[in-house]
Amino acid sequence: MKIVIVGATGTIGAKVTAELEKRHEIIKVGSSSGDIQMDMTSYESIEKMYKRVGKVDAVIVAAGSATMKPFSELEEEDFYVGIKSKMMGQVNVVLAGREYINDNGSFTLTTGILSEDPIKGSVGLGLVNGAVNSFGISAAAEMKRGVRLNVVSPGLVEDSAAELGSYFPGHNPVTMDKVVNAYVKSVEGIRTGEIIKVY
Amino acid sequence: MKIVIVGATGTIGAKVTAELEKRHEIIKVGSSSGDIQMDMTSYESIEKMYKRVGKVDAVIVAAGSATMKPFSELEEEDFYVGIKSKMMGQVNVVLAGREYINDNGSFTLTTGILSEDPIKGSVGLGLVNGAVNSFGISAAAEMKRGVRLNVVSPGLVEDSAAELGSYFPGHNPVTMDKVVNAYVKSVEGIRTGEIIKVY
Numbered sequence: 001m002k003i004v005i006v007g008a009t010g011t012i013g014a015k016v017t018a019e020l021e022k023r024h025e026i027i028k029v030g031s032s033s034g035d036i037q038m039d040m041t042s043y044e045s046i047e048k049m050y051k052r053v054g055k056v057d058a059v060i061v062a063a064g065s066a067t068m069k070p071f072s073e074l075e076e077e078d079f080y081v082g083i084k085s086k087m088m089g090q091v092n093v094v095l096a097g098r099e100y101i102n103d104n105g106s107f108t109l110t111t112g113i114l115s116e117d118p119i120k121g122s123v124g125l126g127l128v129n130g131a132v133n134s135f136g137i138s139a140a141a142e143m144k145r146g147v148r149l150n151v152v153s154p155g156l157v158e159d160s161a162a163e164l165g166s167y168f169p170g171h172n173p174v175t176m177d178k179v180v181n182a183y184v185k186s187v188e189g190i191r192t193g194e195i196i197k198v199y
Numbered sequence: 200m201k202i203v204i205v206g207a208t209g210t211i212g213a214k215v216t217a218e219l220e221k222r223h224e225i226i227k228v229g230s231s232s233g234d235i236q237m238d239m240t241s242y243e244s245i246e247k248m249y250k251r252v253g254k255v256d257a258v259i260v261a262a263g264s265a266t267m268k269p270f271s272e273l274e275e276e277d278f279y280v281g282i283k284s285k286m287m288g289q290v291n292v293v294l295a296g297r298e299y300i301n302d303n304g305s306f307t308l309t310t311g312i313l314s315e316d317p318i319k320g321s322v323g324l325g326l327v328n329g330a331v332n333s334f335g336i337s338a339a340a341e342m343k344r345g346v347r348l349n350v351v352s353p354g355l356v357e358d359s360a361a362e363l364g365s366y367f368p369g370h371n372p373v374t375m376d377k378v379v380n381a382y383v384k385s386v387e388g389i390r391t392g393e394i395i396k397v398y
Contacts, residue, residue: 043275088278095275115329115336118337121341127333127334128330130329130331131330134325137317139322142317
């Protein structure tokens with residue numbers, strides 16, 4: 001398969017890439033690294049990426065940011081950071097990809113446990129994760145030509161636990177192997193419209 | 200209690216108002232009807248509403264729209280209709296309301312079954328519902344002064360079944376009494392951070 005991985009050099013993306021490149025052709029996309037640079041907050045930039053890459057069998061997004069800030073300090077514009085990046089960035093990768101994805105291909109998006117199990121300051125990111133989860137369920141049900149769409153929702157991943165663990169009191173870090181397997185399941189498996197929770 | 204109801208003349212809002220006005224002071228807010236007019240897509244308009252109303256004990260939002268369109272025709276800007284109205288409109292009613300809500304007061308927002316059980320054309324609305332559900336869980340956990348926040352998520356309501364039922368094949372209409380009770384539970388009960396599903 002020819003697979004685009006957006007965020008291929010990130011904490012999760014690098015491990016997913018390492019596994020999938022054993023048996024597939026990977027095009028690494030990043031904001032400043034990888035084979036192709038793309039600004040996921042720009043629909044134009046996403047379209048330009050697809051024009052360079054051409055038809056693909058699978059697209060994975062493991063990228064996107066949102067504002068972390070105590071709720072008492074959150075203002076409207078803080079939400080739009082995540083809306084433009086992790087939320088509509090992922091939605092737009094699917095929208096622009098509708099004409100580039102091959103029959104029976106797949107999209108795999110990334111959210112996280114904060115949609116349902118918040119930590120201090122995660123309101124903006126939780127909202128985005130909830131939006132993308134529901135987008136995934138909904139869009140998958142209307143896909144054509146056998147195209148599938150799933151969302152991987154990891155908990156705190158072990159590779160981030162040293163740096164971020166103190167912000168996630170009592171959260172059990174999940175092994176990177178299990179997280180990578182969720183992407184493998186989405187890309188190489190048969191299911192669609194699934195929120196693959198790795199908690 | 201002094202209760203603001205945004206969308207007080209809508210299908211759901213009118214019935215919620217009829218029940219709660221039996222024992223509370225209700226300020227009806229609508230886009231073109233009610234005691235006060237407010238444009239929920241504008242933070243300024245929401246702030247202006249609060250300035251006129253002053254301190255309140257509860258705020259209910261049963262309003263907001265999003266684009267219904269087959270996924271194959273959906274474009275980026277279609278999503279922003281719902282983002283600005285039903286999604287950030289509800290978020291902004293809470294953000295602007297932080298300084299107007301009394302100790303131990305409550306916010307009650309509205310989503311719906313389409314976040315998890317889509318119908319044809321509901322991608323844009325489902326995304327918004329998922330976002331507001333996760334916002335509710337997250338923001339409730341960081342509320343101060345005993346302020347609570349819940350989200351009511353109704354299925355197809357019986358009052359809309361004649362008009363909309365054909366778009367919801369196999370959905371079981373829910374009685375308006377149960378939907379109204381969900382708002383009563385949120386406002387007069389003790390729970391917070393709950394997605395009150397009425398399916």
